[in-house]
Amino acid sequence: MKVGIIGLGYVGLTLVVVAASKGIDVYGVEVNAHIKDCLKNDKAHFYEEGLDNLIKRTNNKTLHIVDEFPLDVKYDAFIVTVGTPLKGGLKVPNFEYIKSAMLSIRNVYDGSELIILRSTVSVGTTRNVILPFLMNMCGKEENELLVSMCPERTLEGKAVYELTHLPQVISGNNAESVEVAQKIFRKITPCIIEAESLEEAELIKLYCNTYRDMTFAIGNAFCMAAQKFNVDGSKVIEHANYGYARSNIAKPGFVAGPCLEKDAYILINNMPECSSKEFILAARQFNESLEDMVVQWVQNKIGAPDDNKVIALSGMAFKGQPETSDLRGSSSVYIAEKLKAAGYKMNLHDFCALPEEMEALKLGTYFHDLYDACSKASLLLVLNNHKKYASVMSNASLLYSKNGFEILDSWGACTELYYSNDVKISTLGNMFN
Ligand SMILES: NC(=O)c1ccc[n+]([C@@H]2O[C@H](COP(=O)([O-])OP(=O)(O)OC[C@H]3O[C@@H](n4cnc5c(N)ncnc54)[C@H](O)[C@@H]3O)[C@@H](O)[C@H]2O)c1
The missing domain is CATH 3.40.50.720 (NAD(P)-binding Rossmann-like Domain)
Structure with missing residues (x-):
């Protein structure tokens, strides 16, 4: 053929x-x-x-x-x-x-x-x-x-x-x-x-991706709602699912990438006005709102930007597992854009993205090494779930244990090993507790 x-x-x-x-x-x-x-x-x-x-x-x-x-x-x-x-x-x-x-x-x-x-x-x-x-x-x-x-x-x-x-x-x-x-x-x-x-073939594709988008939106909405009751949103989901097959609530996290960021919009693009359309749109917008929540967390932690405040962002590719170098539609990139617009200085790191593409973002200083990216930073945002965080971070607590250094481990990608008393780590589940 x-x-x-x-x-x-x-x-x-x-x-x-x-x-x-x-x-x-x-x-x-x-x-x-x-x-x-x-x-x-x-x-x-x-x-x-x-x-x-x-x-x-x-x-x-x-x-x-x-x-x-x-x-x-x-x-x-x-x-x-x-x-x-x-x-x-x-x-x-x-x-x-x-x-x-x-x-x-x-x-x-x-x-x-x-x-x-x-x-x-x-x-x-x-x-x-x-x-x-x-x-x-x-x-x-x-x-x-x-x-x-x-x-x-x-x-x-x-x-x-x-x-x-x-x-x-x-x-x-x-x-x-x-x-x-x-x-x-x-x-x-x-x-x-x-x-x-x-x-039908067009719709199958759109349903597959929008279903994922909406499923993740439920996890994210539950996670944020739990914090209104002063309950850890990640833990409640983990415990609700454990050994209970009828609960499969998604782990909270960014819903991004070149497909998920757009396919719900492609689906509703020519859908006549109806409550299904509003429901789909609300889920998509909830997932997008996570990016603003991260910016809010940064502001809560370090206040207004100034020249001495640097934020390290790691995990710029839109996901860590399976590993990809793809920066398109990445929530990490959108968060960096929002932080830059707010006036913050940033160091950027990723385990897989290509250096030239990281530099082309023009959102901060690119570092090949995660420790170097953190060395002068006040905060570290871990923004995807690359497997390397588990081992790399577990050896690093001494490096970071300086006054006030905090981490937002958005995917719970760092192992418990790393959770030392010296460094405060938040997750999406307790970022507002
Ligand atoms: N990336 C994914 O994993 C994925 C998965 C499922 C579906 N999709 C869908 O598949 C489509 C393609 O996605 P992608 O991620 O490969 O996009 P992409 O932007 O990576 O690739 C499209 C390529 O087409 C090239 N191109 C554009 N016009 C051309 C022309 N006239 N002649 C020759 N080349 C041309 C572009 O230069 C680009 O390299 C999209 O509709 C996307 O939603 C993507």
Whole structure:
């Protein structure tokens, strides 16, 4: 099979490489020069377990990174994997990249190839945006074209494994579209779920992520409510869940990253006004409000900013487990932006994020070493749950045991070992007690 993929970001690159490793002849195009340079050196532009090895194995064999799709290849399908971010400052999605992606195939697409949309979109986008665009492009009727929505549901940090193990949702505008999509994804993963319509496939993706968002919102809301009764919000959740299968309340924490920060908004974008919409929005906004609570905690602890007050922020990637270098949509970055706007000076650290990307944030001084980041700081905010905090922090209490130094261990990532009398540690569960 021969497949073209447009957009080699987190989703496109993992898919193109895994597909190539399964013997599909894949042609990938990408507009970002840095990404293409990395690939020339057999490397991904981000950290993802197992990905670089697969790139090495497949590059220039079944994996072809090209500037434009070669004209002499007969493609079975094109897969669109470009980003669908929210419009700057607004909470509405921007689907312009999808249109630009479809323009990039105009010289090689004749209306007979399947177009698979993999990006996350609002319900109805495949039928009402993609199909008319393609009809215009090749002058064919809707029922002559093959269009499919096959959403991506992998977890960053585990994408290479999950692409070949998760059930793949497929859909199509007609039976032939479904059949071609089946053929492609059967080569990649054993379990295929056929959605009843393009809209159902769009909704499945949005429900999966919004469900996670809302589940976490319950944990966060319970955590903050407990503190109003002077009860530790993390402990009450831990104890409510312990040995009691009917309680599975989420641990409090930031709900962030390039998908969760936007997918609830993509879902409600064109949803008619209704109480479901308000419910979904309230959950999303509650999760976002955690960032302001951290800023409030800082202000409570050290008061107004001045030149002698430095705050160390560690865990800038949007999550620590599975490990990722991805800074997009990270609550840690949003917290740093808010602290900077309030006038605080910051030292920044992360165990996995790339130094050049940390420096490009321009939110504070970047430190490779966590101890160095803390050495002149009054507070440390541990903002993701990277596994290294457990061991690194347990050896560090002496370094930090200076007057007034405090830590907000937002994920409870530091082990009890580290909880010495010298340093006061708060969690999201007791930050306002
Ligand atoms: N990141 C995830 O783990 C994840 C998981 C599931 C779904 N998704 C969804 O998948 C989509 C892609 O996400 P992502 O994280 O890979 O985004 P991304 O921004 O990392 O990747 C998109 C890539 O497409 C490239 N691009 C844009 N227009 C192009 C064009 N016309 N031609 C060629 N390349 C072009 C960009 O340069 C970029 O590298 C989004 O809709 C996202 O919501 C992401």
